[in-house]
Amino acid sequence: MYRVLHRNLCTLIQPTAEAATTAAATTAAADATVTNFKSISQDIFKEQNFKRLVDKFKKASDVDSFRTKNSFYGAIVRRLAVAKCFNYVEDILEHQKQYSDISKEGFNARLITLYGKSGMHRNARKVFDEMPERNCTRTVFSFNALLAAYLHSSKFESVHRLFNKLPKELSIEPDLVSYNTVLKALCENDSFDSALSLFSEMDKKELKPDLITFNTMLDQLYSKGRFEEGEKIWNQMDVKGVEPDIRSYNSRLVGLALEKRTNEAADFLVEMEKKGVKSDIFSINALIKGFVNEDNLEEAKKWYGEIAKSSYDPDKTTFATFVPFLCEKGELKLAIEVCKEFFNIQCRVDASLLQLVVDKLVSESLISEAKEIVEHAKTNRYSRYKLNLPADE
Template sequence: MASPAAASPARRLASIFSSTKPRARPPKPAPEPTQAPKAPAGQSGSKPDERRESRDLNKILKVIFRERDPDKLVSRFIAESTASERFRDKHRVYEVAVFRLVSFGRHDAIAAIIDSQKPFIEASNVGFAARLIRLCGRASMPSHAAAIFHDLPPKHKSHMTFNALLAAYVDASDFDALATAFQHILASHPTIVPTVYSYNILISALCQKPDLSAALDVITLMEKRGLTPDIISFKTLLNGFYNNDRFDDAEKVWDMIKERNVVPDAKIYYNAKLRGLVSQGRVEDAVALIERMQKEGPKPDSVSYNELIRGYCKEGRLNEAKKVYDDLIKNECTPNSGTFHTLVPHFLEAGELDRALSCCHEIFSRKCRVQCSLLQGVVTALIADQGWRRLGGSFILEGRTTILENV
């Protein structure tokens, strides 16, 4: 029988999990009247059919979401997507299927799913083609994304699919191929007109190279083509220079920002500098910058505090990181997914299970979106701990969240 001391934390954990709302279920259709009114002449009773089709589709989606056998997942997915246009409109099921197959290391299965959708591209809108390209990038299959783009019908070769291909290269961290594709595709497809978003992706890729001058040249190129760089353009440059310890060049970028009156909030500049200082291991300089912001403005926000928390955690100074978290709350900032993704793993590593559990409570109470793996790590650590092992069954049965799957 569990001791009272052990039962208390178990009840706390159970209360957190049991307070989590179950996954949303489609509302039950209202019961049909005993005698349905007759449809007017020339109209068929389509609404009951639509409701029935919707119920059937929801059942199919649930089956696919719960499928853990990769081969069955692929065969069911292909069969249903081939049979139903409404199925092909469900973005989420595509993402779940691909991400799950990535976790199994089944790139062959992902290719099978993507290739099975090619016959529907011609009759679909450009968004469907862009979605397939992005999924390839998220599965680290940039060559597959490029093949889809090059095989697209002319009507679908637009800035939307072009941007999707660039983003796919970024997702796969293939920055050299991105820079090459940017140049060659625009040269061979003059009807594709890049947008500010296109150039921002290019800047992000060039900031991964040792020589950042090419990234800075993109600003000039954009302006020559009649486009106005936005805050994302300059923010990406600032992060690139700061992360490469080129603080003097970052100051020049900041001068460009002020000349163009682009930045409405100086926090973007300070947070980029904080990120650079932390990346270079200059935590004390980051602390000084936070103190300067507190005295002179702009006031630090959640991003500012998250960078300092990350710096302390990198150096193993967990007590200081906890104090910064307390300051974040005290100064009426809101902890976000970045806060918890930094702190929780370090709490687990240090064996501070109560603090990790407290973070879980904050995540749920604030309805903060985090990766399931983060919460799963807390559950696994609690079960592995001797004080919780005896009580494992009681709170596993009470759990109603995806973090308890496969425990």
């Protein structure tokens, strides 16, 4: 009986032990892969010489798992593009075409997207056009990547032209993402009538606009002074059953402020918060800008004061709007306090803004205060500003 029980117990334990060994090996391999990628990525990130960086990146691309790291690809390409090293962007991305992944639509769409975000729309189009040569089917997925590439490259008219042309040629049915991309391009190009027409066309295609659709339209219409059209789109949100978010509300706040209806905008902000949508710095900036435009110093000061009660800090736009207004109104004491707040939170602003304050203080014979601003600017931790102070002062 003992031998039978022992044999049965061993039979039960053995597979479990084997499974545990296999699992441990799999985990170890996964950990090694993660560690290896971390080591490789850190080496590439730390590389300051772009030629060596590109060579290391291309070598790392030989590893299958490395080619799945979309965010890492994006970070490196963005770094090269910001440095205007477009030849190196092309070197990295063209190198990817040698791998078997290039037969997959997703991989092609990634290359198209990376080229687009680098402003290299012609290269993006070339990748798209070459897909049939690789036996890779082009669907609305890669088509949308192409539209976005032209959008990121600021080729707004081309986005609309491709939208009208390619679906018929390639038997592709545009989807909501396609429409949202074209709407964005039309709005960026100030082609608002065409955007509104396309928005209406979505109903005929039985495409329900989403929050991205509405926010794109609201942001552009309200900010460009097309308030009445913006209001029509705003009302459509309720009809279509789309709940506005903070970005939607901020767009309308901007629209009301531009219409010099800032008191109404302030009431609207209160209404917004009662609905559970918390205001942010963009909300307050809209009100400050509105009251500055209406020459209402007290209300502008009041809403700047609201920032101190909130969980967020003023930003570059806050200072650029508020500080010149304070100088214009002779509120130099408050202007100095606001500048000190700017230094405290280490916010980057244009040096001309600080120079304006210094010049105004000097013109009012507040020399020691002007020197204080200049010294703060010199020793600011992240952005040291060189400001001019009259030599004879």
